[in-house]
Amino acid sequence: MVHMQSEIKKIIIVGGGSAGWLTAGLIAAKHIKNSAANTLTNSVSITVIESPNIPTIGVGEGTWPSMRETLKTIGINEADLFTQCDASFKQASKFVHWENAPGTCDINHSAASAYFHPFSLPSGTTKLDLASYIGEQYSNSSQAQTFAQHVCFQSVLCEQNLAPKQITHKAYDYVANYGYHLNATKFAQLLKDHCLNKLGVEYLSSHITQINNDVEGDIASVTTDSVGIVAGDLFIDCSGAQSLLLAKHYQIPFCSKKSVLFNDSALAVQIPYDDDDAVIASSTVSTAQTAGWIWDIGLQSRRGVGHVYSSQHITDEKAEEELIEYIKSSTSAKQRQSLSIRKLSFEPGYYEKFWHRNCVAVGMSAGFIEPLEASALAMIEQAAKMISEQLPANKQTMKITAKRFNEKFSQHWQQIIEFLKLHYVLSKREDSSYWLANKESSSIPQSLHEMLELWQFQTPSSYDITQSTPLFPAASYQYVLYGMNFKTQPIRTANRDTKAIQRLLLDVQNKRQHLAKAMGSNRELINKIKQFGLSQI
Amino acid sequence: MTNHVLLNNIEHKDLKINLERSAQMGDNVWYTQTFPMEFRSAQAHYPILFQKDNGTGQITPVTLFGFENDNNLFLKNGKWDAAYIPLAVQRMPFYIGFQESTVDGVTEKNRVLTLDVESPKVNKTHGADLFLEYGGNSDYLEHIANVLEALHHGLQENSAFIEALTNCELLEAVTLDIELNDGSKNQLMGFYTINEDNLNSLSQYKLAKLHSQGYLQAIYMVIASQVHINDLVARKNTQIAL
Numbered sequence A: 001m002v003h004m005q006s007e008i009k010k011i012i013i014v015g016g017g018s019a020g021w022l023t024a025g026l027i028a029a030k031h032i033k034n035s036a037a038n039t040l041t042n043s044v045s046i047t048v049i050e051s052p053n054i055p056t057i058g059v060g061e062g063t064w065p066s067m068r069e070t071l072k073t074i075g076i077n078e079a080d081l082f083t084q085c086d087a088s089f090k091q092a093s094k095f096v097h098w099e100n101a102p103g104t105c106d107i108n109h110s111a112a113s114a115y116f117h118p119f120s121l122p123s124g125t126t127k128l129d130l131a132s133y134i135g136e137q138y139s140n141s142s143q144a145q146t147f148a149q150h151v152c153f154q155s156v157l158c159e160q161n162l163a164p165k166q167i168t169h170k171a172y173d174y175v176a177n178y179g180y181h182l183n184a185t186k187f188a189q190l191l192k193d194h195c196l197n198k199l200g201v202e203y204l205s206s207h208i209t210q211i212n213n214d215v216e217g218d219i220a221s222v223t224t225d226s227v228g229i230v231a232g233d234l235f236i237d238c239s240g241a242q243s244l245l246l247a248k249h250y251q252i253p254f255c256s257k258k259s260v261l262f263n264d265s266a267l268a269v270q271i272p273y274d275d276d277d278a279v280i281a282s283s284t285v286s287t288a289q290t291a292g293w294i295w296d297i298g299l300q301s302r303r304g305v306g307h308v309y310s311s312q313h314i315t316d317e318k319a320e321e322e323l324i325e326y327i328k329s330s331t332s333a334k335q336r337q338s339l340s341i342r343k344l345s346f347e348p349g350y351y352e353k354f355w356h357r358n359c360v361a362v363g364m365s366a367g368f369i370e371p372l373e374a375s376a377l378a379m380i381e382q383a384a385k386m387i388s389e390q391l392p393a394n395k396q397t398m399k400i401t402a403k404r405f406n407e408k409f410s411q412h413w414q415q416i417i418e419f420l421k422l423h424y425v426l427s428k429r430e431d432s433s434y435w436l437a438n439k440e441s442s443s444i445p446q447s448l449h450e451m452l453e454l455w456q457f458q459t460p461s462s463y464d465i466t467q468s469t470p471l472f473p474a475a476s477y478q479y480v481l482y483g484m485n486f487k488t489q490p491i492r493t494a495n496r497d498t499k500a501i502q503r504l505l506l507d508v509q510n511k512r513q514h515l516a517k518a519m520g521s522n523r524e525l526i527n528k529i530k531q532f533g534l535s536q537i
Numbered sequence B: 001m002t003n004h005v006l007l008n009n010i011e012h013k014d015l016k017i018n019l020e021r022s023a024q025m026g027d028n029v030w031y032t033q034t035f036p037m038e039f040r041s042a043q044a045h046y047p048i049l050f051q052k053d054n055g056t057g058q059i060t061p062v063t064l065f066g067f068e069n070d071n072n073l074f075l076k077n078g079k080w081d082a083a084y085i086p087l088a089v090q091r092m093p094f095y096i097g098f099q100e101s102t103v104d105g106v107t108e109k110n111r112v113l114t115l116d117v118e119s120p121k122v123n124k125t126h127g128a129d130l131f132l133e134y135g136g137n138s139d140y141l142e143h144i145a146n147v148l149e150a151l152h153h154g155l156q157e158n159s160a161f162i163e164a165l166t167n168c169e170l171l172e173a174v175t176l177d178i179e180l181n182d183g184s185k186n187q188l189m190g191f192y193t194i195n196e197d198n199l200n201s202l203s204q205y206k207l208a209k210l211h212s213q214g215y216l217q218a219i220y221m222v223i224a225s226q227v228h229i230n231d232l233v234a235r236k237n238t239q240i241a242l
């Protein structure tokens, strides 16, 4: 017999940042009927508690394509992102000066100081492995094109800052896979309005001062400074970096990853464009520095730029100098007049577990690793999706779900860490202790060592990836490896269908040419969406 | 090339409009915009479908004259082979332009009649006169002015009509499979039509609302017009048999 008391009916979400509202939205869209809170037909209620004293982190402006599916599920009208969140399209990450420091680029070699990691897979990924073929060509001669240009038509849209869809595409449909760049604060506001007005989520603006356990040790309630005690059955910790429930209350140990990924600081700044028609970039540009890298994200009205660095390897002052130097090359003196630079610090790593008793952490409260490849929001989406789809019926089964959740997300963190580390390990930079230390064997996880050994003779494939729903598919590893001119020399290629491969490669080139003509600029499409909206059919 | 100029009875007093309907005269279009008020006349001859405007993504109803660009199956020996020609075709080569005028400090936007003087229909020897001997409008020009007026108001109604349809989820993408007598199979994509299942399961409330807006009748006329797709196929078969 299952006791009525142990049913999961009242869900309390602590925190109203991107994590809190994405989680509330995904759970509400699935579990609250008739968009009305507290009706008897609903099996659960959801309450978000947000402190009026603690602002949200306010960064986190690059998403993955998974965000399209997430927002569709929540029921957000895609056009609203463009009218309300200053949003633009993200189609790739672009890495500049990661392989070689500026000025040291070997002139004989494929020349590019930058490469793309686009969101579309290489052509024919499911049938043929273009990478192994290209890899072989690469080792024979110097190439005029980069790997992504060879195998993925989307590269042309990224190079020319063209849009991934046309105004005639319905909401969330595309020619080339995309996510978003958006204003994080406005995004949280849009999600909040939608959750409260359309999905029947309840909201309390109050500061939590105390967490109260029941006799078993589960969380029974939280005490707030203005609305009294709020009880619940499941508590979702979206309280940001302080991890109010998981770390502060339950004291779950933290696994620091600073010895693998050194970055622990960021300087963030917003730079308005100086004219309304400024080009909006199709990718997040990541430019390597002497002890970190600078992100550059183009929204409609401004760019968001920031330097992520390792405080062990560079002082804040020097990091700021590099940031200013970077900004100088792309702005007018007028634009630089009133910049306000914000400093953020973080401890790279994640908690030993994320779901403990009736408390599960989502977002910064579960862990954070530097924003290279911008995986934080994608992790939030995956976590919230699993909580929503696997929402335990009662506390007895919650233990099982919690165990699975912890296993799955520990694996995700490990993959992210290895994949990010790969970007550093492949670098040929030797211009600072930071880049040298990054290649020291002791800083490289064992399984990454092994993969690098394998990849000398075979291309990254799904065999390299243990998860069933990985954050990064084999294609991502290929884009980074061959973007950085890694050499794979396959020795067993006898029965390869060279004709089919060449046809596929030609097809990519044809598509590139066609799309360069057919697609409009990001700015053009965004203006149209703001004027006409996006159709639902 | 087009060149739209404001029509006036001095500069344009000798102009005539060639009333022949042919490819040479620029009539070889395979669909044109329509609007609910025109559905009654249009559905007697043409399939009415919906299409997205390439420039704006906005959905508009269209009457279909053929299956591909530059192939209007209603053009025959210099005539249009149907008793009713949609207004958006009838009005060629005239357009509505807007002119700002300031009277007593108040700026107003006025609709004005413009003519595409580059149109092959415009000439000085064949067809209908625009103006009478002493500068008055010819009956033809009066008719055109009425056509443009009706078209202007009709097209304005489209956005409310389309919104009502999308709110009730009554539009769906459709692919027309066209098989011709020569055995060729063709797919026509990019059009939308009424989702009859959704229409049949609409609530009384929504049906009543569509009815009161006058849209229910328009919807049924669109559905009824679909039989003309077969007529188009027949015309196409005749064309390829020639």
Ligand SMILES: Cc1cc2nc3c(=O)[nH]c(=O)nc-3n(C[C@H](O)[C@H](O)[C@H](O)COP(=O)(O)OP(=O)(O)OC[C@H]3O[C@@H](n4cnc5c(N)ncnc54)[C@H](O)[C@@H]3O)c2cc1C
Binding pocket: A014, A015, A016, A017, A018, A019, A020, A049, A050, A051, A052, A053, A054, A055, A056, A057, A058, A059, A060, A061, A062, A063, A184, A206, A207, A208, A209, A238, A239, A240, A241, A244, A266, A268, A306, A344, A346, A362, A363, A364, A365, A371, A374, A375, A376, A377, A378
């Ligand atoms: C420099 C940097 C760059 C980043 N770039 C990216 C990127 O490009 N892409 C990406 O996906 N992610 C990025 N991230 C991560 C991303 O910003 C976060 O994952 C995301 O914003 C989610 O944050 P959050 O909601 O967990 O926390 P927060 O935004 O910090 O929200 C915490 C919430 O908890 C509430 N709260 C706290 N304490 C209490 C209390 N006592 N009582 C009640 N409420 C309380 C606060 O009021 C607030 O609402 C970046 C992060 C950093 C640091």
